[in-house]
Amino acid sequence: MSTWSDNPFPDDIPLSSVKLAGENLGGGGQAHTVERLSDRPGWVAKLYKAPMTPAEAVTLGRLVALPHSMTEADLETLDRSAAWPVSRITDGDRTVGVVMAEAPARFYVPFNLRGGRRSGPRELQLDHLVKDSAYLTDIGVRPPTRQRRLEIACRFLELGAVLERHDVVYGDWSYRNALWDQDSDSVYLLDMDSCGIGTRSWIASPDWSDPAFPEGTPLTVPTDRYRMALLTLRCITGARGEPLENLSRLERDWPAGDTFPGLLRQALDRGDLRNRPRTATLLKALRSPGGNGAQTDVTPGSNVTGFRPVRHRPAEKTAGGTARTAEPRTRGPAPQPAATTAPGPGSRPSPAGDRKGAGQFIGCCIALALLALVVVLFILWA
Template identity: 35%
Template sequence: MTEPHINDGTDDSVGGGPAADPRGWALPRAVSVSDLGPLAEPISEHNGQAIAVKPLTNHPGWLAKLYRPDQHPEDAGRLDLLISAPGTLPEADRALLYAGTCWPAARIHEPGNPAVGCVIPMAPEQYRCELRRGGFSDRRFVEIDWLAKSDESIRGVGLPPPGFAGRLSACRQLTELAAILESLGLVYSDWSFSNAFWSPDQRSVYLIDVDGCQPKKMPDIHQPNWADPLTPPGTDADEYTDRYRLGLLVAKCMTGRRDAHAFHTVAASPWQNQPAVSEVLLDMLLATDRERRPSAAQLNQALNSGPYLRTTPRPTRTALPPLPPQPIPQSPGGADKPVKEPEPTPPKAPQPGPHTGWILVLVIAVILLFVIASNH
């Protein structure tokens, strides 16, 4: 991949002028804040690298993602690289990337700051649903987190349960997007529950925060429950980190299970008659050599009923993680009550036997006779 031309905002020469973007708005790939017109109230604030995400009043369906002022000086060149990247893809991959991600359309600049932020599309309305909880309903974007729950839990909030077919369809698209990023040499790192939306009706996914992608490697920000055991703390995330986290996300979404249960469900044989999927996921999650983790394209091929063709010898695997302890059953009253250990019984004092009283009378009589005899 060639080095990007860094546009300082004075021209539209990056990638040959205005972006060939099919998403409904042809705009230069670098725009000033004033070019965007008025900005509405933020829909999100102080989330990750962004201080705010604001809708563009004059351009419905588009957002200005505004970065913190302490961004790296090379961010302008990196954003230009991302904005131009779809033009290097085959048409089908480019269409999928635009349809399945909030890919940045333009870099926002102002005097003295070449990377104020970027222009991104809002997620399509199909990813927003009514969720019912406790007698209340809330229309919101549905995070892919819900796919990592049982069909019963999903039905319980008013969403149509995906079943195995729905989970498979969503994960196929997810891995196809991951394979495109990998083909571009980009590291995403943010594979987790909060960075993708899921449409139960369309059985599709939509990836967000992709403007943070970086070529080859990027700082590995700690994410609870998503830490790669073979990426030591303090080192950068790379394509192999991405493969682990992608495999973990797919395992949880495919099985509807979390924690170690997802590992054990995938390892169960036969698992939904998907032996190739099981093998790819287990190599992604348990390989002792991180560079032997299968690629996103290999996982996508297995999810599409293709074979698992290893390009290297089969990696050795670590053991499955232990399952968490079973929860303590609740008492009939509902709340768990602590089990009280029986207190030790104190030793009992010796009880008098049935003849003890007569013996005492005889002893006293003997003593009295002895005293009388002594006086005579």
């Protein structure tokens, strides 16, 4: 996997030195072509339809250099989860393209086609994640478990938090640019060369429009907060459509007392932009549920639409007429960074349970002492 940290390029390289492999991997938007570099495996060159303006070229130069000022943890997240620009491609005094890492192979999978055929490897996009399990099974992709959806959402939030800490405005959160891996919680974000710092020009993003930013309005960090919240909601629920309607369904099913749904609602609020929580705050709330968030209940095999508190169920009758108690399904621990050894919120000890266990232990000790006394008295009497 190629990353910004191990890139072999200077900040600027002349177009004449760029050796293209001759296979167009994609275009559209501002790109004329995207091609692999024949002499640098794992790297691609994106050539623009028109040279950048001087202001755009300056911003791209700042993006190329930005990781130098990041903490080790932020840089690790960036390397793992983003095709960050590593070098401007210049033609004289004009910036005509950019070099970036190619998305790792694990984000590409073959799809089932009609007639029993299989496609070649294709991007596994957020577009596929926001679908139901039946659709994913039909195209040959393993539907994510509820825990996987939470982990994927956390990974996107991790990256969004890094961008926000460095005042980077991505803006282009969409179904197409965000990739995920069906075998792990890995995510990958494309088209990072178009980011702004502090602000960026408005970009059309159908079904992701922030109502607080009308068409043509320059985008800022609050828009990224809105779109990150929307992406998180869709990752977890697998549902498209009206965000607030989907959020209302999630709120009804989410554990009472947990702060996460309320923070999501704040982030999706079209009112005072200052009330939109930071992406890092949203990440912390999802990773460490509060209140009753430790236990949840989701119907197996469902397209996850939220998380319900586990409730005690009445005893059910077996075929023989005897009673049995239904065993509740529980949510696993909230996703944690790989290095941590702390228990997830799903495994937090219950103070009430601790007191009950202590009482049982003391009771056993008293019973054993009484039994020993009886034995001693019996021996003396004999």
